Amino acid sequence: MARSRILVVGAGFAGLYAAIGLKRAARNGHRVTVVNPENFMQYQPFLPEVASGTIDPRAVVVPLRTTLRHCEIVVGTVNRIDQAERHAVATLADGSERELGYDVIVIAPGSTSRVLPIPGLAENGVGFKTVQEAIHLRNHVLSRLDVAAASDDEDRRRAALTFVFVGGGYAGVEALGELEDLVRDAMRTYPSLAPWHPRWILVDVAPKILPELGDDLASYAQDRLVERGVEIAVNTRLESYLDGTVVLSDGSSFKADTLVWTAGVRPSPLAKASGLPVDDAGRILTDDYLRVRGVDDAWAAGDAAAVPDRTTGALSPPTAQYGMRQGHRLARNVAAALERRELEPFEHRNIGAVCSLGHYKGVAQIWGVKVKGFPAWFAHRSYHLYAMPTLTRRAKIAADWTVALLFPRDLAQLGSLERPREPFERAAKV
Numbered sequence: 001m002a003r004s005r006i007l008v009v010g011a012g013f014a015g016l017y018a019a020i021g022l023k024r025a026a027r028n029g030h031r032v033t034v035v036n037p038e039n040f041m042q043y044q045p046f047l048p049e050v051a052s053g054t055i056d057p058r059a060v061v062v063p064l065r066t067t068l069r070h071c072e073i074v075v076g077t078v079n080r081i082d083q084a085e086r087h088a089v090a091t092l093a094d095g096s097e098r099e100l101g102y103d104v105i106v107i108a109p110g111s112t113s114r115v116l117p118i119p120g121l122a123e124n125g126v127g128f129k130t131v132q133e134a135i136h137l138r139n140h141v142l143s144r145l146d147v148a149a150a151s152d153d154e155d156r157r158r159a160a161l162t163f164v165f166v167g168g169g170y171a172g173v174e175a176l177g178e179l180e181d182l183v184r185d186a187m188r189t190y191p192s193l194a195p196w197h198p199r200w201i202l203v204d205v206a207p208k209i210l211p212e213l214g215d216d217l218a219s220y221a222q223d224r225l226v227e228r229g230v231e232i233a234v235n236t237r238l239e240s241y242l243d244g245t246v247v248l249s250d251g252s253s254f255k256a257d258t259l260v261w262t263a264g265v266r267p268s269p270l271a272k273a274s275g276l277p278v279d280d281a282g283r284i285l286t287d288d289y290l291r292v293r294g295v296d297d298a299w300a301a302g303d304a305a306a307v308p309d310r311t312t313g314a315l316s317p318p319t320a321q322y323g324m325r326q327g328h329r330l331a332r333n334v335a336a337a338l339e340r341r342e343l344e345p346f347e348h349r350n351i352g353a354v355c356s357l358g359h360y361k362g363v364a365q366i367w368g369v370k371v372k373g374f375p376a377w378f379a380h381r382s383y384h385l386y387a388m389p390t391l392t393r394r395a396k397i398a399a400d401w402t403v404a405l406l407f408p409r410d411l412a413q414l415g416s417l418e419r420p421r422e423p424f425e426r427a428a429k430v
């Protein structure tokens with residue numbers, strides 16, 4: 001059998017599981033190369049808990065070099081794919097470019113935040129898609145409490161203690177729920193802020209938050225958040241966020257130091273730039289077997305791919321649940337194609353959705369059964385712990401949760417880590 005060079009672009013849910021599944025192909029002499037901008041995969045469903053500090057950031061990232069020992073790892077970003085010539089070009093961390101030839105390509109670069117052209121949003125808002133953003137948000141939110149505590153200007157305090165989330169899907173609701181818990185706990189250590197109530201506002205252009213969960217669970221989640229003092233502004237758009245002022249389409253405008261944008265994702269721009277067939281949303285079109293439609297030796301999966309869902313007749317939703325299973329099936333089909341065996345279609349019946357609303361609170365729909373409160377929160381934790389790749393990461397997360405149960409929250413904010421050279425530069429000036 002001829003030896004093939006297999007190139008996997010992106011090591012998220014789909015790419016990581018595809019690369020893991022290609023282990024046998026690697027043992028049979030095929031060369032598997034994985035290109036990813038970081039040397040780790042990040043488990044995005046745990047980002048809200050990273051932001052609230054219940055899980056250490058390093059526990060939610062999976063190091064590629066130890067997990068994918070059978071692969072060559074290239075840390076870089078693929079920006080060109082030439083399918084006719086069978087080569088891709090990656091920009092490496094030092095800015096140089098590397099050409100990567102291949103016989104078979106697997107494209108799984110996921111999605112990016114869907115940032116709309118709203119005045120001030122790109123400059124002043126923050127997304128919630130990466131571990132960097134989750135760490136930044138934790139530090140930023142805690143730093144606002146310090147700013148508020150140190151200021152005797154009422155308007156300044158109010159702006160520091162106002163937190164706006166735009167986008168009432170899972171990511172926005174979970175991030176808000178976890179951070180509201182964090183701030184509630186942290187406020188106890190700021191006696192000067194005792195008379196103050198932080199303001200939390202969840203904005204969504206749709207008539208309901210969490211529409212995927214159905215009316216009953218969505219209303220339950222909304223009511224629980226309102227009970228905690230969260231203001232929910234549905235049927236409302238963000239108009240602008242300039243000079244620290246949030247302007248909403250309902251006519252309200254107020255100062256806020258924090259605006260988190262969680263209003264959806266769009267497929268990685270690489271999908272369209274690859275020259276491969278894409279749908280209207282810019283996702284690479286695949287057949288039932290995860291092969292790029294009408295293209296030899298190219299495969300795609302995850303958020304950047306339009307993969308038919310045979311159980312519903314629609315397209316697979318952009319979720320980790322589907323991405324990891326697509327990666328798994330894709331690897332088997334690539335191996336089967338190399339060995340000229342029969343391919344099997346991708347088929348997965350949606351398990352449902354679990355959504356945490358913060359500590360001990362949640363909503364879930366599992367196999368059509370609605371679950372609320374503590375059982376839903378527990379289901380959320382158990383499912384994601386089970387789905388987290390590698391035993392080491394699962395053990396670390398379980399240990400973090402145990403510590404969080406037994407000891408008070410760690411409230412140190414390490415925002416200065418984002419400016420590591422500052423102390424040295426100051427010292428040099430003396």
Ligand SMILES: Cc1cc2nc3c(=O)[nH]c(=O)nc-3n(C[C@H](O)[C@H](O)[C@H](O)COP(=O)(O)OP(=O)(O)OC[C@H]3O[C@@H](n4cnc5c(N)ncnc54)[C@H](O)[C@@H]3O)c2cc1C
Nearest residue numbers: 010012013014044045078109110302303318319320321323
């Ligand atoms: C906060 C949050 C919570 C979530 N919770 C859930 C949940 O509870 N359940 C669920 O099912 N889903 C959840 N999701 C969605 C889920 O994380 C995504 O659907 C899933 O990550 C998609 O997998 P993917 O492999 O397509 O992309 P990703 O996991 O995003 O991986 C793509 C990888 O490709 C890399 N990449 C991008 N461009 C390039 C390039 N040009 N060259 C090389 N590499 C590239 C990226 O850096 C990344 O490592 C959540 C998402 C977020 C943000």
